[in-house]
Amino acid sequence: MKAKIIKKTDIASFLDKLIEDYEAFAPVEMDGLISFEKVSSSSEALLDYPNSKMPPKQLLFPQSETLFSYSSTKDTGELEVPSGPEKPRLIFSIRPCDAMSFTLLDKVFGGDFKDPYYLNRRANTVLVSIGCTTPRASCFCNSVGGGPFSTEGSDLLLIDIGDEYVVQIVSDKGAKLLDKKGFEDTGKEKLDLAAGVIKTAEASMGPGVKTEGLKEKLDSIFDDPVWQQLTEKCLGCGICTYLCPTCHCFDIVDETIGSGGERVRLWDSCQFPLFTLQASGANPRPTGKERFRQRMMHKFSYLLDSCDQIGCVGCGRCITECPVNLDIRQVLNSIAQLESVK
Structure with missing residues (x-):
């Protein structure tokens, strides 16, 4: 050192x-x-x-910023x-x-x-x-x-x-x-x-989360009905994503001001129904079950594929600030105990 x-x-x-x-x-x-x-x-x-x-x-990735x-x-x-x-x-x-x-x-x-x-x-x-x-x-x-x-x-x-x-x-x-x-x-x-x-x-730290083999388990239960049970408490308020230091979903909007305007980037959340709503009216994540699953899959599976890193740093903000006391550690440990679906 x-x-x-x-x-x-x-x-x-x-x-x-x-x-x-x-x-x-x-x-x-x-x-x-x-x-x-x-x-x-x-x-x-x-x-x-x-x-x-x-x-x-927000100091490096502002909640709202003008791109041009x-x-x-x-x-x-x-x-x-x-x-x-x-x-x-x-x-x-x-x-x-x-x-x-x-x-x-x-x-x-x-x-x-x-x-x-x-x-x-x-x-x-x-x-x-x-x-x-x-x-x-x-x-x-x-x-x-x-x-x-x-x-x-x-x-x-x-x-x-x-x-x-x-x-x-x-x-x-x-x-x-x-x-x-x-x-x-x-x-x-x-x-x-x-x-x-x-x-x-x-x-002094507790046992935390069992992450060994978690990605493979998540991939195997994508279509499992257990997601309905896991998401029952979730309100879909999105506070977990807004307070998360690694969540980075955003939307881009064009705002017209007279004869000019600006393009603005804003934080968004995969927990919101409009996040994946298409112009046709179709929505590939129509209910809270699919949106909750997306958050878990993105953090503990998809980001390992794209970035070789888990999308969570264990800060605990999503635990302390969740209005219904939904503890991500309990969710992940419940998933770890499930039987894999071939």
């Missing part, structure tokens, strides 16, 4: 120095809710927090594409599960059909994550390839060892941040402390 040490009393000045060079975002509490917002001072940022209600996904605008006269027309952020961006105090979510979005938006809007923001953003010493009961990152101190997607990882943070250097982008003063070399004693913190946090 390549790492440095910084005293907790110095972390505020470190962030303030970064704010001078970066457009900085961090978890902020407003009206009792924690969300990632732009900060102008370290005093606004939270380091000791369970997790934000909304993931920081146009104007026209009788003889001419103009097209304008919005420019990206002028300053490099910093997302500070992000949890490892949310940092890991960007590794999937990188594959989705950087695949065969590259999305310049997302990719430009991503290339211009550095992530400083803070490990979870006390994972919540709803967390199951350890079941889906992550962990409370996973470095996937991060550039730096802060590990709380008491009065100091061990700062694990994950990438060259992260290493450049340590040019700021306040860091000391770490020794074996501090690294051993960090290893102990990580081990304790991992041991």
Whole structure:
């Protein structure tokens, strides 16, 4: 592990120095809710927090964004594409599960059909994550390839060892941040402390989800009537998809404004009836059963085919915020216990 040490009393000045060079975002509490917002001072940022209600996904993949605008006269027309952020961006105090979510979005938006809007923001953003010493009961990152101190997607990882943070250097982008003063070399004693913190946090997590063989099981029960039973509690409200750091479905609409207009991309959800409604009136997912099945299949089967990665980071937001207490872990473990259909 390549790492440095910084005293907790110095972390505020470190962030303030970064704010001078970066457009900085961090978890902020407003009206009792924690969300990632732009900060102008370290005093606004939270380091000791369970997790934000909304993931920081919208910083790279906004809930609504103009792709281009146009104007026209009788003889001419103009097209304008919005420019990206002028300053490099910093997302500070992000949890490892949310940092890991960007590794999937990188594959989705950087695949065969590259999305310049997302990719430009991503290339211009550095992530400083803070490990979870006390994972919540709803967390199951350890079941889906992550962990409370996973470095996937991060550039730096802060590990709380008491009065100091061990700062694990994950990438060259992260290493450049340590040019700021306040860091000391770490020794074996501090690294051993960090290893102990990580081990304790991992041991505190529950059994989570059985993902071994889950894709094959899902593929085999696509037409099984069990989906009707599994989806009985679901309201189809879509909150699980809107609060999910990896869900990325969107719609595109053209809005006319006088002699011009703009093309806008908006988040959408596979849980909504209109998502697959065709102009003819046909809908391949006419009921909640098909839409619920789509969410499970996409996250735990289809994305493994297209991106070689599960579409879930185990953040637990869909569990804590579901209005009918539908726990995805129970659903998946119920599926794992089913007999495969040949």
